[in-house]
Amino acid sequence: MQAAAVPLDVDHDLAVIDAAAADAAARGAELLLTPELFPVGYAPARIRAELTDATIDDAAVRLAAIARRHGIALVHSLPSPADPHRGITATLVDAAGTVRGVHTKTHLFGPAEQEAFRPGEARPPLVELGGLTLGLLICYEVEFPETVRDLAVRGADVVLVPTALAGCPTVARTLVPARAVENGITVAYANHCGVEDGLVFDGESVIVGPDGAPAPRLEAGPEPASSSAEVAPARAGGEPELLVAEVGPARGHFTPDQDPDGPWYLHDRRPALYRRWA
Numbered sequence: 009m010q011a012a013a014v015p016l017d018v019d020h021d022l023a024v025i026d027a028a029a030a031d032a033a034a035r036g037a038e039l040l041l042t043p044e045l046f047p048v049g050y051a052p053a054r055i056r057a058e059l060t061d062a063t064i065d066d067a068a069v070r071l072a073a074i075a076r077r078h079g080i081a082l083v084h085s086l087p088s089p090a091d092p093h094r095g096i097t098a099t100l101v102d103a104a105g106t107v108r109g110v111h112t113k114t115h116l117f118g119p120a121e122q123e124a125f126r127p128g129e130a131r132p133p134l135v136e137l138g139g140l141t142l143g144l145l146i147c148y149e150v151e152f153p154e155t156v157r158d159l160a161v162r163g164a165d166v167v168l169v170p171t172a173l174a175g176c177p178t179v180a181r182t183l184v185p186a187r188a189v190e191n192g193i194t195v196a197y198a199n200h201c202g203v204e205d206g207l208v209f210d211g212e213s214v215i216v217g218p219d220g221a222p223a224p225r226l227e228a229g230p231e232p233a234s235s236s237a238e239v240a241p242a243r244a245g246g247e248p249e250l251l252v253a254e255v256g257p258a259r260g261h262f263t264p265d266q267d268p269d270g271p272w273y274l275h276d277r278r279p280a281l282y283r284r285w286a
């Protein structure tokens with residue numbers, strides 16, 4: 009889902025997610041990925057100054073209910089309750105509304121985030137769902153090859169990335185596809201669009217497969233999609249958009265006997281050598 013949130017207007021922002029979940033489920037999607045901090049909007053200073061933990065806890069309950077109501081898994085992103093400071097989290101809730109994985113952003117972007125939040129330390133989680141292994145990262149983290157590589161070597165087929173990207177479309181156009189290709193996995197990157205708290209978001213949400221190309225779009229309709237249009241990046245500005253694509257098992261784990269031509273990135277890695285260089 010790519011859409012514009014209204015900072016601190018949780019009712020509005022949850023309504024946008026609810027409508028997207030209904031639309032996605034109707035089109036056959038099994039999981040809806042939403043942008044970073046979408047239920048509260050991307051406004052780090054205002055979140056720190058005005059948001060209460062009760063509001064955050066209530067939003068988490070309502071997001072689980074959205075997943076359950078529409079029978080679709082959901083990745084949402086909220087501030088963590090203060091303990092004593094707040095992190096930025098991503099949570100995967102399954103179609104029954106059960107929390108299956110939570111990640112706290114380990115690489116905070118810029119002074120605004122670093123003043124308003126604390127960085128997480130825990131390793132990004134893997135969740136088994138729908139026959140695939142799903143990894144969670146948040147925004148800036150996907151720009152560090154180490155984070156996606158860590159999930160890939162642990163078996164991730166798909167890395168799901170709520171984001172809040174403004175003024176740097178190179179990330180969506182170049183870095184996100186590179187992460188998918190260099191690990192032979194699919195990366196889904198869901199951004200805000202429009203303007204929030206004076207920030208103009210890039211949009212350009214994308215779902216990129218192991219070959220670096222946009223994943224094929226699932227065409228809703230009576231007949232199974234025989235040929236699917238590619239999922240072009242969402243437009244920068246304007247209205248909410250839903251990219252619905254079919255994602256599958258990783259190809260990065262191939263070894264020479266499975267794929268005679270290579271490249272075999274994960275197979276050919278030399279971590280002991282890299283550690284000696286550190």
Ligand SMILES: NC(=O)CCCCC(N)=O
Binds near residue numbers: 116149171173174
């Ligand atoms: N919320 C974020 O982590 C924003 C990341 C933007 C990084 C960039 N290169 O502009």
